[in-house]
Amino acid sequence: MPFPILRTSLVVLTEIISLLEPNEIVTASLCSKKVRSLFxxxxxxxxxxxxxxxxxxxxxxxxxxxxxxxxxxxxVVMMARHISKLAGAEHKLIEIDGYKITDITFESxxxxxxxxxxxxxxxxxxxxxxxxxxxxxxGLVIDKNGIWAFDWLNSRQEKLLGGMELSKNSNYAxxxxxxxxxxxxxRNAPSSDSVSIDFNVSDNARFNGKLGPxxxxxxxxxxxxxxxxxxxxxxxxxxxxxxxxxSESDVNSFLRHWRAGGSPRLAFLRLFFKNMYTFIENxxxxxxxxxxxxxxxxxxxxxxxxxxxxxxxxxxxxxTSEKLLNAxxxxxxxxxxxxxxxxxxxxxxxxKAPYKRNLTLPAIQTNFLSVPDEAPGVVQSASGNSNFSPKxxxxxxxxxxxxxxxxxxxxxx
Amino acid sequence: xxSTEQGTSSxxxxxxTTAPESAAAPEVPESFYYVHGKDKVVHKVSAGALQHSALIxxxxxxxxxxxxxxxxxxxxxxxIDGDIxxxxxxxxNQHKGKPTPxxxxxxxxxxxxxxDLVLAVNYLEIKELLTYCCKQVAMMVKGKSPEEIREIxxxxxxxxxxxxxxxxxxxxxxxxxxxxAAAAGDAK
Numbered sequence: 049m050p051f052p053i054l055r056t057s058l059v060v061l062t063e064i065i066s067l068l069e070p071n072e073i074v075t076a077s078l079c080s081k082k083v084r085s086l087f088x089x090x091x092x093x094x095x096x097x098x099x100x101x102x103x104x105x106x107x108x109x110x111x112x113x114x115x116x117x118x119x120x121x122x123x124v125v126m127m128a129r130h131i132s133k134l135a136g137a138e139h140k141l142i143e144i145d146g147y148k149i150t151d152i153t154f155e156s157x158x159x160x161x162x163x164x165x166x167x168x169x170x171x172x173x174x175x176x177x178x179x180x181x182x183x184x185x186x187g188l189v190i191d192k193n194g195i196w197a198f199d200w201l202n203s204r205q206e207k208l209l210g211g212m213e214l215s216k217n218s219n220y221a222x223x224x225x226x227x228x229x230x231x232x233x234x235r236n237a238p239s240s241d242s243v244s245i246d247f248n249v250s251d252n253a254r255f256n257g258k259l260g261p262x263x264x265x266x267x268x269x270x271x272x273x274x275x276x277x278x279x280x281x282x283x284x285x286x287x288x289x290x291x292x293x294x295s296e297s298d299v300n301s302f303l304r305h306w307r308a309g310g311s312p313r314l315a316f317l318r319l320f321f322k323n324m325y326t327f328i329e330n331x332x333x334x335x336x337x338x339x340x341x342x343x344x345x346x347x348x349x350x351x352x353x354x355x356x357x358x359x360x361x362x363x364x365x366x367x368t369s370e371k372l373l374n375a376x377x378x379x380x381x382x383x384x385x386x387x388x389x390x391x392x393x394x395x396x397x398x399x400k401a402p403y404k405r406n407l408t409l410p411a412i413q414t415n416f417l418s419v420p421d422e423a424p425g426v427v428q429s430a431s432g433n434s435n436f437s438p439k440x441x442x443x444x445x446x447x448x449x450x451x452x453x454x455x456x457x458x459x460x461x
Numbered sequence: 462x463x464s465t466e467q468g469t470s471s472x473x474x475x476x477x478t479t480a481p482e483s484a485a486a487p488e489v490p491e492s493f494y495y496v497h498g499k500d501k502v503v504h505k506v507s508a509g510a511l512q513h514s515a516l517i518x519x520x521x522x523x524x525x526x527x528x529x530x531x532x533x534x535x536x537x538x539x540x541i542d543g544d545i546x547x548x549x550x551x552x553x554n555q556h557k558g559k560p561t562p563x564x565x566x567x568x569x570x571x572x573x574x575x576x577d578l579v580l581a582v583n584y585l586e587i588k589e590l591l592t593y594c595c596k597q598v599a600m601m602v603k604g605k606s607p608e609e610i611r612e613i614x615x616x617x618x619x620x621x622x623x624x625x626x627x628x629x630x631x632x633x634x635x636x637x638x639x640x641x642a643a644a645a646g647d648a649k
Contacts, residue, residue: 049572051598053614056576060583063591067599078607079616154606 054082065090070099070114070181071158074125077180078144078159084180091181102187103174103201105194108133110170112177112185124158126177128169131162147172167196174201185209276301285315291322300332307335492528494521495535496550500543503535510553515586541581545574549581552590560589572597 053064065087068076077084100115102122111127131139131150139151139162147169151162163169174185184205190197201209274289276298294302299319306314331337492508496517511517517536526534538546575597582591602610611618617625 049575050613050615051576051579051601053598054616056579057583060579060591060595063595064598067592067596068602072599072602075605075607076602076610076614079611079614080619080622082619082622083616157604 054086061086062090062094066094069123070116071123071125074177074180075154075157075159088180088182091183095182099181099183100186101177101181101183102189103170103185103197104189105170105197106191107166107193110166110173112173114177114181124156126158126173127156127160128166128173129160129162130166131164134162145172145176170197171200178205280305280310282311283313285313286318287314287316288318288320290320292319293322294319296330300335303335303337304332492531494526494531496538496546497535498538498541498543498546502543502547504546504550506550506553507557510550510557512558513553513556513587513589514549515588517585538581538585540584542577545577545581548574548578549585549587549590553587556589 053061056064065073073087077087096116098116102113102115104111104113109127109129111124113122113124115122134151134153142149142152144161147163149161149163149169153160153162161169161173163172178184184207185201186209188197188201188209198209274292274294276294279287279294279298279302305311306317493505494508494511494517495503495505497503508521511521520536524530541549575594579591579594579598582594601613605613610616
């Protein structure tokens with residue numbers, strides 16, 4: 049039975065629009081210019097400021113997705129693919145915003161636009177979605193051919209990107225030719241909430257100076273970058289290093305540097321060693337580090353699968369070491385695919401002259417690349433790992449500007 | 462019109478029959494009010510049930526009706542069909558003093574009357590019922606293409622909108638010309 053939506057009052061329309069999922073909004077906006085204008089006005093009046101838009105720009109496809117409430121709710125809202133990916137010889141030409149689209153499908157629950165020029169259609173979908181929701185792009189995920197998107201986004205919006213990821217793509221291997229691009233991204237990413245560097249970075253890539261300031265800095269298996277010399281240069285509030293190969297002497301040196309007031313913004317440091325059986329115990333005496341059984345209570349923000357939302361969990365009372373070990377085991381087991389750490393910082397206290405850092409941190413979750421596929425609202429691992437978590441941007445909020453944990457402010461490249 | 466659960470629907474409303482909900486609570490007689498729609502059939506509804514409607518609740522508060530005055534002056538809702546008003550009254554009675562559960566099985570299911578129901582509920586300002594009805598409307602387009610959505614929501618195409626706009630302009634032009642001619646005739 050039809051429902052003449054345009055004959056209802058603004059109150060009713062507003063209520064209906066607020067109940068639609070972002071991908072449904074985008075699809076419905078293609079009904080007519082009038083409907084699009086209606087939606088656009090709605091989102092201009094009620095800006096969904098908590099939503100995070102991400103752009104994915106790959107050689108084979110591009111898309112825009114939205115994290116409306118929590119990272120687990122992320123939805124692909126529009127996708128662009130090369131026309132060669134569409135079976136069938138006959139296409140229905142359509143025009144959107146002056147762009148001539150070779151074909152369009154909706155089987156996946158969101159519009160998939162087929163085009164000859166991948167770059168052009170990627171730009172088109174970003175323009176369309178950002179215009180519809182009156183939002184800027186927050187996150188960017190690119191492969192080696194998507195460097196253009198970084199410059200393009202920075203030129204089209206005043207607001208800096210919240211995060212970037214240079215993705216691990218199944219058909220992507222960073223070669224020496226791209227070394228400079230890596231350095232370029234790192235150099236240009238300091239305003240991000242989070243910077244993450246994973247194993248895609250070439251061994252030949254050289255760290256070109258100070259990295260930061262960022263809120264969260266994650267290193268995954270880029271142990272060749274995480275040296276004492278580089279550690280002291282990183283400017284982050286929270287620093288996570290996975291697969292570290294730092295020596296005991298390096299750790300001691302860094303702790304000494306930190307204790308002496310170096311790295312002043314650093315409030316939290318977590319090291320995961322490459323070899324899970326590596327435990328540094330021989331701290332230098334002058335550091336006066338003692339192991340303690342003290343149980344600290346931290347407010348932990350956890351993801352409630354049942355409620356599908358971020359909730360403030362109970363105060364954390366478990367021993368951190370157990371959780372760290374578990375996290376490391378998981379990390380080892382799934383070969384650096386997805387680690388969700390809900391542990392609190394190590395309950396290590398310093399002896400006579402403890403230097404106190406604010407260690408009260410919410411949980412941070414780290415995932416590797418999540419390339420949206422055409423399955424509706426699903427984000428999949430590039431490698432198809434079954435342990436892969438669809439959560440992609442879900443870092444911890446900045447201590448400087450407390451935010452809801454559902455805000456997506458952690459990403460990696 | 463058939464009788465409602467809490468009260469009767471008739472031209473001559475019956476005496477209240479509903480007992481106070483809680484035996485432990487002090488015996489306060491429940492007040493009843495009367496509403497009628499386009500079909501003039503009067504529905505007797507308790508004040509508790511009418512709390513759901515911000516409009517009626519506001520009217521009751523402002524008018525300060527006694528039981529007798531309320532009986533003599535049913536609230537007229539001439540713009541609401543009788544069967545739709547019956548649905549709304551039933552829902553209000555079923556949810557008297559209770560919050561609406563997320564999956565409310567007592568809600569009206571007639572999709573063919575959804576549009577009229579939405580208009581009525583919006584007019585009567587029943588927030589929870591409006592949200593439920595709007596959910597039904599939103600659910601209609603789940604997984605649908607723009608063409609299908611256009612059909613379901615009766616959205617005209619751009620071409621149809623343009624044609625309608627042209628037509629409206631033409632009509633407005635004619636009307637203006639007619640008015641000018643009439644004014645000229647009057648001047649002569």
